[in-house]
Amino acid sequence: MHTYHGSCHCGRVRFEAELELTYVSECNCSICRKKGILHHRVPPERFRLLGGQEVLRTYRFNTGTAQHHFCSVCGIHTHTNPRADPSQFTINVRCLDDVDLDALTLERRTFDGRNWEQAVKEWRERK
Ligand SMILES: [Zn+2]
Structure with a gap:
């Protein structure tokens, strides 16, 4: 486990996360594909927002479950609470x-x- 530091483009939003960076996950949904996000899942106790709370905005669509967080100054998407498990x-x-x-x-x-729906079903079966 290693502590990594991340930020948006303008540097206002900063976070750190403890993870083993062995994989990235690409999602082909309507928003992830357009944003080009490379995801890595971290539980809440291993994610810390260090700055930028005041400029973070959250975008929701469709069922409104997933929370797509981005910096309102530079537009960069830093993290998500995914629809499959918004506590993560x-x-x-x-x-x-x-x-x-x-x-x-x-x-x-x-x-x-x-x-x-099908992807989550398969993902849950694999776990
Ligand atoms: Zn920014």
Whole structure:
């Protein structure tokens, strides 16, 4: 387990998260595909927002369950509370400042968010 630091583009939103960066997960749902988010799931006790609470905005759509958090100054998406389990976080690995993504060999998982009900069913069965 390693503590990573992440931020939005303007630096107002800052977070840290403890994780084992072995994989990134790409979701093909309507918002993740457009944003290009690389997700990594972290439980709430391993995620800490260090700054930027006042500029963070939350976007919801469809069922309104998932919370897509982004900086209202620079527009960068830093983290999500996913629809499959809103008590958990997924961080946007692209926002990590102490990681050279190009230098890492990471397992690339995919989540079929376009077919969310089926994808979650399969994901829960695998757990
Ligand atoms: Zn920002």
